[in-house]
Amino acid sequence: MSLTTSCFSEYKDIVQEGDLVLIWISRDQIKPVKMDSEASFNTRYGTFPHKDMIGKKYGSQIAIRTKGTNRFAFVHVLQPTPELWTLSLPHRTQIVYTPDSSYIMQRLNCGPNSRVIEAGTGSGSFSHAFARSVKKLFTFEFHQVRFEQAMQEFKEHGLLDENVTITHRDVCADGFTIKSGDTTSFDLTNVQNVDLNANAVFLDLPAPWEAIHHLDSVIAKGEKVGVCCFSPCIEQVDKTLESLEKNGWTNIEMVEIQGRRYESRRQMVRTLDDALERLKDIKRRKLAGMERRKRQLEGLKTEEEKQDQNNGQPVTEKTQFNPFGKGERVKEGDPNYQWKEVTKIESEIKSHTSYLTFAFKITDKTRVEESK
Numbered sequence: 558m559s560l561t562t563s564c565f566s567e568y569k570d571i572v573q574e575g576d577l578v579l580i581w582i583s584r585d586q587i588k589p590v591k592m593d594s595e596a597s598f599n600t601r602y603g604t605f606p607h608k609d610m611i612g613k614k615y616g617s618q619i620a621i622r623t624k625g626t627n628r629f630a631f632v633h634v635l636q637p638t639p640e641l642w643t644l645s646l647p648h649r650t651q652i653v654y655t656p657d658s659s660y661i662m663q664r665l666n667c668g669p670n671s672r673v674i675e676a677g678t679g680s681g682s683f684s685h686a687f688a689r690s691v692k693k694l695f696t697f698e699f700h701q702v703r704f705e706q707a708m709q710e711f712k713e714h715g716l717l718d719e720n721v722t723i724t725h726r727d728v729c730a731d732g733f734t735i736k737s738g739d740t741t742s743f744d745l746t747n748v749q750n751v752d753l754n755a756n757a758v759f760l761d762l763p764a765p766w767e768a769i770h771h772l773d774s775v776i777a778k779g780e781k782v783g784v785c786c787f788s789p790c791i792e793q794v795d796k797t798l799e800s801l802e803k804n805g806w807t808n809i810e811m812v813e814i815q816g817r818r819y820e821s822r823r824q825m826v827r828t829l830d831d832a833l834e835r836l837k838d839i840k841r842r843k844l845a846g847m848e849r850r851k852r853q854l855e856g857l858k859t860e861e862e863k864q865d866q867n868n869g870q871p872v873t874e875k876t877q878f879n880p881f882g883k884g885e886r887v888k889e890g891d892p893n894y895q896w897k898e899v900t901k902i903e904s905e906i907k908s909h910t911s912y913l914t915f916a917f918k919i920t921d922k923t924r925v926e927e928s929k
């Protein structure tokens with residue numbers, strides 16, 4: 558089923574047939590699904606029929622009974638946003654994540670008047686974020702299949718009807734000018750050359766330094782234009798810096814974003830008495846074990862031990878309460894215990910993604926001088 562919706566720019570209350578819905582299973586598992594009342598969404602916990610989601614409010618929890626057990630499994634139905642799309646999209650390439658994209662848009666002063674050039678389009682992660690915030694996005698991709706997939710996806714998401722143009726192009730070899738005869742989503746019926754007039758540029762290419770000299774003819778005159786090059790290796794940054802300087806870009810700065818997710822959690826308050834009790838417990842259990850082994854070697858067993866052996870039960874008494882983790886499990890926040898608020902960092906941190914090299918340029922200063 559292929560339907561064009563403006564799901565990324567319009568807010569809706571109710572899930573409808575044909576909607577692109579992001580099904581939130583867990584923080585690491587969000588799946589994009591087109592609503593089709595005949596279809597179901599399968600998880601390892603069970604099957605969620607789409608018809609149970611259609612008609613519900615966005616944000617609703619949908620529950621089913623799990624297979625074989627009398628428990629519930631649930632998912633949430635969410636409306637797409639660029640941030641959630643980045644976490645759920647089908648990867649065709651490496652992508653730009655929200656900590657980087659939000660920082661880049663802020664540094665490039667992106668807003669409702671921005672006209673942005675992006676190359677390459679890749680999986681379209683950043684394109685969705687740009688599309689929501691800027692006036693025009695001109696995105697370029699030289700890989701034929703990726704170009705077609707991205708164009709289809711942008712069409713389905715309603716982006717091509719709004720402010721996005723995608724062009725099939727090797728920007729290092731052929732620059733950024735869109736002209737008649739090009740393979741592009743731009744309607745070139747009455748146009749020879751498209752005036753890109755871009756005031757922000759984002760290059761996520763293996764060799765951005767080969768594309769920089771093509772920018773002068775497509776960036777806005779008389780205003781400050783920003784460029785950001787996204788490169789994973791410092792050697793690439795070196796070459797980019799050289800090219801930026803050579804082509805008259807100034808205020809060059811390289812930064813790296815180290816995104817961290819902090820979680821607010823509760824930790825049980827542990828007192829000195831708890832620590833002493835724990836040490837005593839270890840000692841008690843050790844002694845009980847030694848006694849038992851001794852009796853086993855001597856072939857002697859207490860009545861209780863014989864009984865326990867018959868039942869297959871452990872002989873050592875179970876620790877009732879242990880604030881250091883082992884023993885009886887206590888649910889976080891259990892009101893019978895004392896808790897303190899703590900911050901925990903995620904266990905697996907995705908560290909270095911890429912270096913961001915920013916630079917700025919004003920090609921024709923006449924207008925700026927006049928306004929002074």
Ligand SMILES: C[S@@+](CC[C@H](N)C(=O)[O-])C[C@H]1O[C@@H](n2cnc3c(N)ncnc32)[C@H](O)[C@@H]1O
Pocket residue numbers: 650651652653654676677678679680681682683684697698699700703726727728729730761762763
């Ligand atoms: C890392 S991906 C971009 C990912 C994208 N920023 C995202 O967030 O989804 C780089 C893309 O640039 C494309 N590319 C590489 N060299 C290019 C060139 N000279 N012209 C146009 N696209 C190019 C590749 O085909 C690839 O799809």
